[in-house]
Amino acid sequence: MLSGRDRWRVTDAEDDSAIGVTLGTDGLTLASAAAPARVAAPPDTLPLEPEVPTVSLPWGQVQMGDEVTAVATGHDCFAGGTRNGTVAVFELDGTQRWQAKVGTWVLSLHFLGEGLLVGEDDGTLSRLDASGNSVWSVNIPYAHIGWPHWSDQRSRIREITAADIDGDGEREILVSNGDRRLYAFTGSGEQLWKKGVHWGVCIALTPTTYLGKFALFSGVTGPTLGGRVKIHDAQANLVGRLQISGMHSQQIRDVRLFDLTGDGKREIVVARDINSNQLVVCNEDRSLLWKADVGGSPDALAIRSYEGARQVLCGSRCGYVHAFEGATGHHLWFCYLGDEPRLLWPRADGSILAVCPSGSVVFAVGADGGLAGCETLPAPITALLRPGQHRADPSCIPVGTNDGTIHVLEIGER
Numbered sequence: 001m002l003s004g005r006d007r008w009r010v011t012d013a014e015d016d017s018a019i020g021v022t023l024g025t026d027g028l029t030l031a032s033a034a035a036p037a038r039v040a041a042p043p044d045t046l047p048l049e050p051e052v053p054t055v056s057l058p059w060g061q062v063q064m065g066d067e068v069t070a071v072a073t074g075h076d077c078f079a080g081g082t083r084n085g086t087v088a089v090f091e092l093d094g095t096q097r098w099q100a101k102v103g104t105w106v107l108s109l110h111f112l113g114e115g116l117l118v119g120e121d122d123g124t125l126s127r128l129d130a131s132g133n134s135v136w137s138v139n140i141p142y143a144h145i146g147w148p149h150w151s152d153q154r155s156r157i158r159e160i161t162a163a164d165i166d167g168d169g170e171r172e173i174l175v176s177n178g179d180r181r182l183y184a185f186t187g188s189g190e191q192l193w194k195k196g197v198h199w200g201v202c203i204a205l206t207p208t209t210y211l212g213k214f215a216l217f218s219g220v221t222g223p224t225l226g227g228r229v230k231i232h233d234a235q236a237n238l239v240g241r242l243q244i245s246g247m248h249s250q251q252i253r254d255v256r257l258f259d260l261t262g263d264g265k266r267e268i269v270v271a272r273d274i275n276s277n278q279l280v281v282c283n284e285d286r287s288l289l290w291k292a293d294v295g296g297s298p299d300a301l302a303i304r305s306y307e308g309a310r311q312v313l314c315g316s317r318c319g320y321v322h323a324f325e326g327a328t329g330h331h332l333w334f335c336y337l338g339d340e341p342r343l344l345w346p347r348a349d350g351s352i353l354a355v356c357p358s359g360s361v362v363f364a365v366g367a368d369g370g371l372a373g374c375e376t377l378p379a380p381i382t383a384l385l386r387p388g389q390h391r392a393d394p395s396c397i398p399v400g401t402n403d404g405t406i407h408v409l410e411i412g413e414r
Contacts, residue, residue: 119157219252
């Protein structure tokens with residue numbers, strides 16, 4: 001207990017300066033009546049959630065009746081699938097074309113001509129026609145593969161795409177399965193081949209022409225030293241990998257091909273969950289063009305042309321959106337959201353939408369990186385367009401929620 005007031009001198013041992021203080025029941029106070037100059041407070045840290053105005057985006061809405069688990073877009077329509085196996089296709093204005101039912105949880109969708117390919121959680125792949133009638137259905141049985149812990153340890157159709165892989169004018173169907181294999185089927189459902197993947201399940205399937213021949217680009221989930229970008233040919237042989245460091249545990253989040261330098265050749269843009277340099281851009285010959293650190297898993301990737309310049313946009317799990325000059329990797333700006341963006345979409349007016357499922361929030365970011373506003377959807381987000389090809393040039397932006405709603409935003413002119 002302190003009794004009375006005691007006087008003390010506080011001395012700096014290095015420069016022999018001292019101030020007089022009084023120690024009392026209220027703590028230390030200056031003995032001199034003259035108070036020292038006030039030291040400026042350190043700048044405030046960023047708030048966990050920035051204060052932004054609420055915006056109202058021009059969403060359309062359609063109802064699916066159960067939690068939406070998959071969405072996809074066609075050239076003039078979009079589709080949704082649900083946990084209870086409902087599948088439906090809609091016009092861009094929300095008018096329903098048809099509705100059908102499959103056996104289990106819809107995990108993946110892809111348009112093929114006027115029909116729809118449906119992948120299910122039990123390994124079933126189905127083709128539906130333009131009216132929703134079943135054309136055929138095949139089930140891929142689970143077959144054990146070495147190092148199964150790098151797979152889902154069961155058969156489930158994770159991703160679907162389609163392309164003319166052999167030049168015969170007919171599009172074949174390509175599937176990434178949870179058993180850590182790639183599959184190819186004819187349009188009539190006959191299996192052409194299957195290929196084990198080292199190591200992990202393929203994501204962001206992107207069929208294209210590469211160096212004059214068909215190639216399937218994809219990322220591998222890992223997490224392993226082999227969680228890389230793979231390039232397969234029409235027979236599923238591995239054409240090559242990117243010439244980037246693989247000596248870290250990494251998971252590929254997205255892959256995009258785009259001419260960033262304006263020389264007529266497409267660069268390869270890779271978003272990878274790794275401890276540094278999460279965003280990597282390679283030349284067509286797979287050599288490194290530039291790389292950048294975005295501070296966390298790069299779960300959202302987009303490319304835009306803005307005021308005559310090509311830019312790479314990347315959203316990281318630590319709550320930021322970054323913009324980079326496409327040709328050089330020069331960091332243009334960043335925007336703090338305080339949430340985890342999983343999909344970015346550049347709009348015609350230069351603004352960017354950042355969809356964050358963890359908070360069911362859609363942020364609007366200004367053309368030059370300022371945070372313009374946000375909108376909270378009324379239910380948790382459960383379905384977005386898959387990475388890779390589906391996000392490259394969709395006809396609209398569908399966002400599925402667990403109350404059975406698909407919120408859809410028409411793109412208009414970009």
